[in-house]
Amino acid sequence: MRYADFGPHDIVLLLNGLGVSLTLFLTTSLVGVVLGALLAVVRYYRVLVARELVTFVTEMLKNSPVLVQLFLVFFGIPALFKIDVTPFEAAFFTLALNTAAFVYVIVVSAVESIDREQIEAGRVFGLTRWQVLRHVIAPQAVAFATGPLTALLVNQLQVTSLISVIGVVDLTKVGDILNMRTLKPFIVWTVVGVLYYLAAKIIALAGGFVERRLTAHSAWKGL
Amino acid sequence: MRAGRSIALTTARDAVETEIGFTRTVAGLNLIVSDLAPHIALLAQGALLTVEVCVLALAGAVVVGAAIAMMRASGSRLLRGIATVYVDIFRNIPFLVQLFFFYYGLPELGIYVDAFATGVLALSIAGGAFASDVIRSGILAIDPGIVEAAQVYGLSRRTTFLKIVMPIALRLSVRPLGSVLINLILTSSILSTITLNELTGSAKIVASQTFRPFEVYAVLLLAYASLTYLLSIAIARFHRRLNRGVLEAV
Amino acid sequence: MIRIENLKKAFGKVTVLDGIDLSIEPGEVVSILGSSGSGKSTLIRCINGLERIDAGRITVDDFDVSNPKELAEARKRSGTVFQLFNLYPHLSALRNVTLAPVEVLKRNAAEAEKEGRALLESVGLGDRADAYPAQLSGGQRQRVGICRALAMKPRYLLLDEVTSALDPEMTAEVLEILADLTGRGTTMIFVTHEVAFARSISDRIVFLDQGRLLVDLPCETFFAEDGGMANARVAQFLSKMRKD
Numbered sequence: 001m002r003y004a005d006f007g008p009h010d011i012v013l014l015l016n017g018l019g020v021s022l023t024l025f026l027t028t029s030l031v032g033v034v035l036g037a038l039l040a041v042v043r044y045y046r047v048l049v050a051r052e053l054v055t056f057v058t059e060m061l062k063n064s065p066v067l068v069q070l071f072l073v074f075f076g077i078p079a080l081f082k083i084d085v086t087p088f089e090a091a092f093f094t095l096a097l098n099t100a101a102f103v104y105v106i107v108v109s110a111v112e113s114i115d116r117e118q119i120e121a122g123r124v125f126g127l128t129r130w131q132v133l134r135h136v137i138a139p140q141a142v143a144f145a146t147g148p149l150t151a152l153l154v155n156q157l158q159v160t161s162l163i164s165v166i167g168v169v170d171l172t173k174v175g176d177i178l179n180m181r182t183l184k185p186f187i188v189w190t191v192v193g194v195l196y197y198l199a200a201k202i203i204a205l206a207g208g209f210v211e212r213r214l215t216a217h218s219a220w221k222g223l
Numbered sequence: 224m225r226a227g228r229s230i231a232l233t234t235a236r237d238a239v240e241t242e243i244g245f246t247r248t249v250a251g252l253n254l255i256v257s258d259l260a261p262h263i264a265l266l267a268q269g270a271l272l273t274v275e276v277c278v279l280a281l282a283g284a285v286v287v288g289a290a291i292a293m294m295r296a297s298g299s300r301l302l303r304g305i306a307t308v309y310v311d312i313f314r315n316i317p318f319l320v321q322l323f324f325f326y327y328g329l330p331e332l333g334i335y336v337d338a339f340a341t342g343v344l345a346l347s348i349a350g351g352a353f354a355s356d357v358i359r360s361g362i363l364a365i366d367p368g369i370v371e372a373a374q375v376y377g378l379s380r381r382t383t384f385l386k387i388v389m390p391i392a393l394r395l396s397v398r399p400l401g402s403v404l405i406n407l408i409l410t411s412s413i414l415s416t417i418t419l420n421e422l423t424g425s426a427k428i429v430a431s432q433t434f435r436p437f438e439v440y441a442v443l444l445l446a447y448a449s450l451t452y453l454l455s456i457a458i459a460r461f462h463r464r465l466n467r468g469v470l471e472a473v
Numbered sequence: 474m475i476r477i478e479n480l481k482k483a484f485g486k487v488t489v490l491d492g493i494d495l496s497i498e499p500g501e502v503v504s505i506l507g508s509s510g511s512g513k514s515t516l517i518r519c520i521n522g523l524e525r526i527d528a529g530r531i532t533v534d535d536f537d538v539s540n541p542k543e544l545a546e547a548r549k550r551s552g553t554v555f556q557l558f559n560l561y562p563h564l565s566a567l568r569n570v571t572l573a574p575v576e577v578l579k580r581n582a583a584e585a586e587k588e589g590r591a592l593l594e595s596v597g598l599g600d601r602a603d604a605y606p607a608q609l610s611g612g613q614r615q616r617v618g619i620c621r622a623l624a625m626k627p628r629y630l631l632l633d634e635v636t637s638a639l640d641p642e643m644t645a646e647v648l649e650i651l652a653d654l655t656g657r658g659t660t661m662i663f664v665t666h667e668v669a670f671a672r673s674i675s676d677r678i679v680f681l682d683q684g685r686l687l688v689d690l691p692c693e694t695f696f697a698e699d700g701g702m703a704n705a706r707v708a709q710f711l712s713k714m715r716k717d
Contacts, residue, residue, distance in 0.1 A: 059448065059452070060444060060445075060448050063405075063409075063447065063448040063451045063452060064409065064443075064444040064445075064447040064448045064451075065409045065410070065412035065413070065423065065447055066409075067412045067413055067415070067416075067423060068412055068423055068426075068440055068443050068444050068447060069444065071423075071426075071427070071430070071436065071440045071443075072436075072437065072440035072441060072443075072444060075430060075436035075437075075440065076436045076437030076438075076439075076440045076441065077437065079434070079435070079436045079437050080437040154315065157317075158315075158316070158317035158318070159317075160317075161317035161318075161319040161320060162317075162319060162413070164319070165319075165416055172317065172319055172320060172323075175320065175323065176323070179323065179327055185323070185324065185327030185328040185331055186324070186328050186331060189320055189323050189324035189327070189328065190324070192320050193312075193316040193320050193321070193324065196315070196316050196317055196320060197312065197315045197316050200315040200316075201315065366557075366559070368555060368557055368559035369559050369560075369561060369562070371523050371555075371559065372553075372555060372559040372560070372561070372621075373561070374522075374523065374548075375521045375522070375523060375548055375551075375552075375553045376548070376552075376553075376572075376573035376577060376621070376625060377545055377548045377549055377573060377577040377625075378572070378573060378576055378577060379576075382576050386572065386576070387561055390563045391561075391562060391563050394563060467607070
């Protein structure tokens with residue numbers, strides 16, 4: 001290698017990688033949170049079989065390595081269905097589903113944390129199921145779930161590093177490339193680690209901020 | 224290992240197995256079974272390696288976690304600070320990055336250890352950050368009166384910690400430490416990226432040899448999920464048995 | 474001898490002990506009476522060094538409990554039995570008894586075990602030596618607690634409301650053992666609500682009220698109309714205790 005040492009372009013490379021990591025993190029988190037919450041609502045409406053199916057799939061996703069899930073989607077699905085799946089697509093699909101599985105569990109337990117009497121009272125006063133969900137359950141569940149959700153998202157950011165294994169050029173993959181080129185593992189992986197660390201701290205701070213606002217708002221409810 | 228089936232295929236790429244048989248005639252589940260059967264031994268070896276890595280890493284994580292928990296409970300500001308930073312760092316940086324740090328970094332320091340040792344080390348260090356939280360809450364759950372009793376009978380701080388606080392805290396921590404173990408098992412799949420052919424690593428080999436990645440990874444996913452599920456049940460039972468009586472008295 | 478001079482102790486702004494002077498001679502049985510919150514338990518916790526004292530001085534056989542270097546010696550001379558037993562939940566009854574002799578007094582393990590079994594035997598727990606605290610009744614646990622203290626062969630036994638977590642039947646079995654101990658010349662400082670029992674075993678009664686030592690009299694005098702009962706607070710306390 002002729003250009004073995006670090007150059008200014010490496011900063012661009014690192015920032016690009018960070019951008020890919022964060023983009024995937026943010027988009028899959030958004031899709032995952034929405035999907036997970038929707039699935040929890042399906043559970044609330046007691047659709048036949050759906051509940052068991054969702055429970056089974058979420059348990060599978062929660063209790064198996066994300067790396068294996070990535071391999072299944074990236075290597076398995078194209079082989080079985082004879083379709084092309086890019087690393088980015090596979091990463092997006094897997095991470096979104098994985099996040100959804102954890103979100104589902106968090107939301108379900110948040111809903112279950114709400115007093116049954118409140119829900120029954122709402123129904124007694126003639127509110128529809130949807131109105132109860134909208135005005136009684138949702139606000140409290142959101143406040144209850146923010147803490148666990150923040151912890152989950154901090155974790156999911158770290159999980160994104162696995163997509164480098166199937167070839168997405170995220171922050172970790174950039175680290176890998178720089179490591180191979182410069183042969184300075186301590187510097188490379190420390191810098192990469194610091195970037196991940198800072199991103200995790202920002203997520204945690206944001207989550208804490210949201211949680212404080214939500215609980216301050218609902219404090220009078222005795223939450 | 225050899226099933227002696229219809230076609231023998233030689234692959235140049237995969238060094239471990241040069242000859243494998245596979246059938247393309249039967250459909251459905253049968254196909255998965257007959258295709259994977261010749262590779263069960265390899266997968267079993269991988270599973271065994273996963274178990275070995277995780278058992279060692281759990282032991283390492285508990286030792287590291289106990290040390291960190293002890294530091295966090297200590298009177299020294301410096302020790303408490305170090306422990307807090309340790310937990311913060313290793314919980315907020317992806318394991319893959321930590322793993323590469325050690326895998327590529329240790330040889331730079333003149334420490335040449337194999338992927339197995341590196342994996343156990345990295346898992347112990349990362350697991351220790353989680354275990355320390357668990358053990359810390361175990362320590363905090365102990366009735367202060369029990370520690371006072373040890374004090375008035377003249378037990379040294381060291382003895383009190385080793386013979387009273389730690390044993391009780393670890394007993395109380397069995398179930399949450401079980402969750403740490405399950406996490407270690409799932410995380411250990413990442414060791415396949417540093418050439419360690421544990422369960423996921425060996426499945427990768429099988430997938431490329433059989434050209435049936437979907438079946439292989441689906442089975443692998445099921446295997447991990449059932450393994451961790453059964454383990455969590457066993458841990459919950461063990462926790463109840465070990466703490467029969469201890470819990471209510473604490 | 475345990476000597477307490479001008480002891481003061483406050484928790485935040487609340488003064489719990491306010492200038493206590495008290496000496497206890499070897500061989501004495503002293504009961505400390507007083508209503509809840511009078512500072513009785515805190516006094517015990519100051520003597521065994523569990524609470525840091527704010528002012529004054531406590532010495533156990535001339536070892537100052539406020540001095541970290543002397544505290545260990547002071548503690549070796551006294552044994553504490555706790556209200557809520559505070560047994561080590563992960564150790565058998567026998568190991569609860571032998572742990573400190575082996576670890577602190579560096580006694581031979583087999584020897585300590587033999588003595589521990591004998592102690593448990595003497596309180597009627599010979600067959601429960603290998604049971605864990607959770608497998609024992611409250612009364613049995615407290616008897617183990619007493620054995621744990623006695624195993625250190627203390628000169629002074631500090632008993633902090635040792636029966637108040639027990640029902641009457643269990644209280645009786647524990648008191649029986651304590652009465653037996655007084656007959657053997659063990660020095661005891663007995664914080665209690667059991668007025669009748671205190672009267673039957675004590676040489677001296679000390680009465681605390683709002684952190685002050687109000688009355689310190691020989692047992693008989695304390696319960697005499699012209700003795701302790703002449704003090705209005707004592708009379709009030711005793712009449713209240715009788716009603717209960």
